[in-house]
Amino acid sequence: MPTEAPDATxxxxxxxxxxxxRLAATLRALPFVAPARHVVLPGALLLRMHAGLGYHRACSGTVVAYGADNLTRASAEQAAGSFWSVQCIGTATIVRPPGEERALFGPAPPSADGERFEPVYLRLVPELTTVHRFGPTSDNSGERHSQHVASTII
Known part of the structure; x- marks a missing residue:
């Protein structure tokens, strides 16, 4: 049973x-998952991927899922046993962001899969956002404690 819906903040x-x-979508009806760098903008996520993979073409104009988490990252949250995962579902569009938005990503990696990294950008406007938390709970009910929020703002 979901707990109360989180706010988009x-x-x-x-x-x-x-x-x-990770960006998840389909290409010719086959699912794929691709790594992406993201920054949070008002009302959207901006994703940077390597153009050489070609995944951006399959995603543009389609509904995709994007997920990020702290499940494998050493942090104080994990030391306290608090893990989380966020998933956003919405329509992605290839964009050419202005310089100030591109700068938010910091330097690009020099290569991806042995090729020179060529950035391409997708804007994802979330229509549904899900937050999952894992860790100690104050009750022992065995209830599922995921949180869902329908959201057009991120």
Missing amino acids: EATALLARVPYG
């Missing part, structure tokens, strides 16, 4: 804690 705050996530 919780998902925003969690996503801002990690720089990378």
Whole structure:
């Protein structure tokens, strides 16, 4: 049973804690998951991927899922046994962000899969955001404690 829905600021705050996530979509009816760097903007996520992979073409104009978490990152949250995962579902669009938005990503990696890294950007406007938390709970009910929020703001 889901707990009360989080507000979009919780998902925003969690996503801002990690720089990378995974984009999930389909290509010719086959699912794929691709790594992406993200920044949180008002009302959207801006994703940076390597153009050489070609995944951005399959995603543009389609509904995709993007997820990020702290499940493998050493942090004070994990030391306290607090893990989280955020998933956003919405329509992605290829964009050419202005310089100030591109600068938010910091330097690009020099290469991806042995090729020179060529950045391409997708804007994802979340329509549904899900927050999952794992760790100690104050009750022993065995109830599922995921949180869902329908959101057009991130």
